[in-house]
Amino acid sequence: MGRKPCCEKIGLKRGPWTIEEDHRLMNFILNNGIHCWRIVPKLAGLLRCGKSCRLRWINYLRPDLKRGGFTDAEEDRIMELHSQLGNRWSKIASHFSGRTDNEIKNHWNTKIKKKMKHLGLDPATHKPMNNITHQTDPNHQDTKPKMCSSINNEGEEMKDQTPKDDVIKETAKALTDNNEELVEKNWKNLRAEEVDLESLFETQGNEISSNSSISSLYSNISRNESSSYLAEDSISLEQWDLDMTDPFVPWDLFAANLDHDNLFFL
DNA sequence: AACCCTCGCAACCGCACGGCG
DNA sequence: ACGCCGTGCGGTTGCGAGGGT
Structure with missing residues (x-):
């Protein structure tokens, strides 16, 4: 009745991996490579199924992970x-x-x-x-941006949108008019359309260089652009980077000592 | 302080696929 | 052609952390 499970589940550990398990798996793979995931846990002395080991290696332990x-x-x-x-x-x-x-x-x-x-x-x-x-x-009707060039290929959906050039002109005028609200609104849409806003800002820079309000607005938007898309996401990328760093595993050291010839299986 | 809710990530599950005998 | 086996893939779940009440 159906396929039998990929591994004997009775007596196998599940759930989060411990540091010791990680080290055991890493050491084994680096010393022996991978020929059959099913036997990896047995030979490495792990109470895990091969699938679990593979997943842990691919998603977390692999030294080339960014x-x-x-x-x-x-x-x-x-x-x-x-x-x-x-x-x-x-x-x-x-x-x-x-x-x-x-x-x-x-x-x-x-x-x-x-x-x-x-x-x-x-x-x-x-x-x-x-x-x-x-x-x-x-x-919203005038500011709905497109995100992907492939959608562009479809053509039809975008015809009723405000032409990009008009938005650029409007933004340029808003910069000179000190219209922060409009600048911020258009910024997000233009950025989504991959318009070079830095150039636009530089173009207008002579006229508004003395306008600290708009300048600081530009800086703030640039710096917090990604989080500004998501008002509910209060974590900045920098903060996220810190949170994502695993304090226990010395990746750089690990990678530096790695014999990449052993990674033929990746 | 305690409880509840939401979010993000790691890990699991089951099916699909391809190689091999 | 068929069945078995190992691996890959995508959907889903579980859990811890953090924020809100």
Whole structure:
């Protein structure tokens, strides 16, 4: 009746890995490589199933993992690849060095999905959705940005949006008019369309260089851009980086001493 | 202080797939 | 062609941390 389990579950440990288990697995793999995950736990002296060992290695112990928060560029790339590949996380992960499919999948489900909904895009289709928020907020209709170039290829959905050039002109005027609210609003949309706002700011810089309010606004938006998409996310990327750093495992030392010839199996 | 809720991440589960005899 | 086996993949769950009441 059905397939038998991949491993004998009785007597095997489950749940979070201990440091000692991590060290045992790391030492074994680095000394012996991986030929059969099923026998790895037995030979390494671990009360885990092979699947669990594989997952732990791939998602956490592998020395080439990047770890830490995703950059805006990475997020944009994930969205672009997701629009082309769908939920094929391993395929998406293959476009990034040092990122795992699990990591990307988690980031998608916890952050990017929210970000897209916030921008009025359906995470499943990457197309604009009829959002109640937009219907009740007249400002949203003109500022709905596109996030992915692939959506551009579809064409139709974007035709009714405010032309990018007009928004740029409007933003430039808002800069000179000291209209902080409009600058901030347009900034997010233009940034989402990959408009070089730094150049725009420099262009307008002569006229507003004495305007400390707009300058500081620009700095604040630039610095906190990613978190500004998500008003509910109060953790900055810097903070996240710190939180994501594992204090117990000396990765750099580990990687520096690694014989990369042993990683043929990755 | 205690409880509840939400969020993010690590880990698990079950199915799919490919290699091999 | 078929069944077995090991591995890969994507969806889901569990749990700890942090914030709110």
